[in-house]
Amino acid sequence: MKKIEAVIKPFKLDEVKSALLAIGVQGMTVSEVRGFGRQKGHTELYRGAEYVVDLLPKVKLEVVVADELVDKVVVTIKDTAKTGRIGDGKVFVSDVADVIRIRTGERGDAAVN
Amino acid sequence: MKAWIFGAALVAAVAGAAPAWAETAAPPTVETLMSAYSDLRVGVDTVWVLVAAMLVFFMNAGFALVESGLCRAKNATNILAKNFIVFAASTLSFWAVGWGLMFGDGNSFMGTQGLFFLSGADNSPALGEAYAAMNPFSTSVYEGVYSSINWTPVPLWAKFFFQLVFAGTCATIVSGAVAERIKFKSFLVFSFLLVAFIYPITGHWIWGGGLLGANNFRDFAGSSVVHSVGGWAALAGVLVLGPRLGKYGKDGRINPIPGHSMTSAALGVLILWLGWFGFNPGSTMAAMNGSAIAHILVATNMAAATGALGALATAWWLLGKPDLSMILNGCLAGLVAVTAPCAFVTIGSSAIIGLLGGILVVLAVVGFDKVKVDDPVGALSVHLVNGIWGTLALGLFYDNDVATNVAALATGLSRSGQTLVQLKGIVYVGVFAFAASMVFWLLVKVTMGVRVSEEEELEGLDLGEHGNSAYPDFATHQSAFGHGSGLTAPATRPLAAGQPATAKS
Numbered sequence: 001m002k003k004i005e006a007v008i009k010p011f012k013l014d015e016v017k018s019a020l021l022a023i024g025v026q027g028m029t030v031s032e033v034r035g036f037g038r039q040k041g042h043t044e045l046y047r048g049a050e051y052v053v054d055l056l057p058k059v060k061l062e063v064v065v066a067d068e069l070v071d072k073v074v075v076t077i078k079d080t081a082k083t084g085r086i087g088d089g090k091v092f093v094s095d096v097a098d099v100i101r102i103r104t105g106e107r108g109d110a111a112v113n
Numbered sequence: 114m115k116a117w118i119f120g121a122a123l124v125a126a127v128a129g130a131a132p133a134w135a136e137t138a139a140p141p142t143v144e145t146l147m148s149a150y151s152d153l154r155v156g157v158d159t160v161w162v163l164v165a166a167m168l169v170f171f172m173n174a175g176f177a178l179v180e181s182g183l184c185r186a187k188n189a190t191n192i193l194a195k196n197f198i199v200f201a202a203s204t205l206s207f208w209a210v211g212w213g214l215m216f217g218d219g220n221s222f223m224g225t226q227g228l229f230f231l232s233g234a235d236n237s238p239a240l241g242e243a244y245a246a247m248n249p250f251s252t253s254v255y256e257g258v259y260s261s262i263n264w265t266p267v268p269l270w271a272k273f274f275f276q277l278v279f280a281g282t283c284a285t286i287v288s289g290a291v292a293e294r295i296k297f298k299s300f301l302v303f304s305f306l307l308v309a310f311i312y313p314i315t316g317h318w319i320w321g322g323g324l325l326g327a328n329n330f331r332d333f334a335g336s337s338v339v340h341s342v343g344g345w346a347a348l349a350g351v352l353v354l355g356p357r358l359g360k361y362g363k364d365g366r367i368n369p370i371p372g373h374s375m376t377s378a379a380l381g382v383l384i385l386w387l388g389w390f391g392f393n394p395g396s397t398m399a400a401m402n403g404s405a406i407a408h409i410l411v412a413t414n415m416a417a418a419t420g421a422l423g424a425l426a427t428a429w430w431l432l433g434k435p436d437l438s439m440i441l442n443g444c445l446a447g448l449v450a451v452t453a454p455c456a457f458v459t460i461g462s463s464a465i466i467g468l469l470g471g472i473l474v475v476l477a478v479v480g481f482d483k484v485k486v487d488d489p490v491g492a493l494s495v496h497l498v499n500g501i502w503g504t505l506a507l508g509l510f511y512d513n514d515v516a517t518n519v520a521a522l523a524t525g526l527s528r529s530g531q532t533l534v535q536l537k538g539i540v541y542v543g544v545f546a547f548a549a550s551m552v553f554w555l556l557v558k559v560t561m562g563v564r565v566s567e568e569e570e571l572e573g574l575d576l577g578e579h580g581n582s583a584y585p586d587f588a589t590h591q592s593a594f595g596h597g598s599g600l601t602a603p604a605t606r607p608l609a610a611g612q613p614a615t616a617k618s
Binding site: 011014044045 | 576582585
């Protein structure tokens, strides 16, 4: 099992979510986050003075799936979240030691399917 | 002040208790008493008209809160800026030419005399002979070029300010419908044009002695003059702009885009409800007929109440839940609908008019979405649909006794006759206001563009149009005293932890 975390532009969430559901992802966790990458945010203007907003609003999407689905999920996120402009975000993939479904006590792949 | 002194002198003289300084003066004659009473009358009327106008002015706050609350946080600064600047723009353009076109003597289409900056002759508060009943104590006869509004015994600037806040309301209506995608400067230019040319011309037809008012068309406080004209202008704008990104899916799905603060929206509607007690009752533009003012105020409140209840019931039945945003729209719908008929119909009729307005607004919101006309705040459903409904309802529920005693504008027509006249007016106003708005919107589109870029719309207009955000409090930016990355140290040494601010180091 792998955990796929994607930090994406907030307005792309709906599109990415529908695309993931369409390829068989069963659930996900989404949080509103702030962050920056290489561009270090942007400048805003208040009463004539500029200030830097480096931490921009983003959405972080977390999905845990069985190994065979990982590539498909990554490609789907990459394709649907892409605008081609700076700030599209990143996808992180990591190993997950175990998953437990609280209601039934199922473990591993059975708990994410 | 003058009126107060005369009034006090009058009271003192009548009571036979004139102070020592007055004993040496000549005893009051009938003429001086009449003149003093006339001045007192003018003072009382002026206070009422100006206080009512101030209530209508406060509706700007209501619109700002409703519209920003029903839109997303990323566009809040932009909407507030639009609502704020629109009254400033209206003030200038109504002063420059709007007033003259609307109330200047001229032909049945528009005013032609005293066009610019209220420069025409005018000896207000003198009254025209036909309206001597308004102030029987005044012997001066009106001489000037704004004779269509010489029936109210108040000074010219009181008339101007009262009419100005109505013009401003009309322009504000547009702001909500075109929200979240329009360029700020394009909206500003259109607002100038709307208040300078479109609003005053249809206004002249109805209130300025033009072709509709002279032919028995009635609109007491502006269901047509203010609300449907604003609605038509908004509709043209929405059609030129197109829907917000993501509002309508490719498969025909309607995606709701919830507003960011129902608290703000609800407070805004309460402020508008209050403001309407200036809007309609103030349109008597005179204070002395107390029962007329009371009738109009209660009719206004009744329609607001039944409008809210009508929308509540319709939303509950049709959509499954008593949606607050629909209740708020319903209250406004009732208020808009009763604005024309409030002085022509009984209190019972106004309750029915409001109720139907509340039902209508929910159906209209759903209907506009079905035909993919994207109106973020329901301005078309409230102001256009119910402006038309209210104008029509004046005919359907017309009561000649109320029209005589409250509006003092009875036509003597039957209900069906009045309804036909109203229908004709609705068509005239609709065709002109929509067509003229469309021409102006297209002109703006060709010369400066109307819509922000796709990227800006997604990021929010606050950032794109104004360079900052409405709610920047999240600790994301480097402030002068922050600890963000790359911060240069403040010029003064920061206090050590726990050190009191007053301690000397």
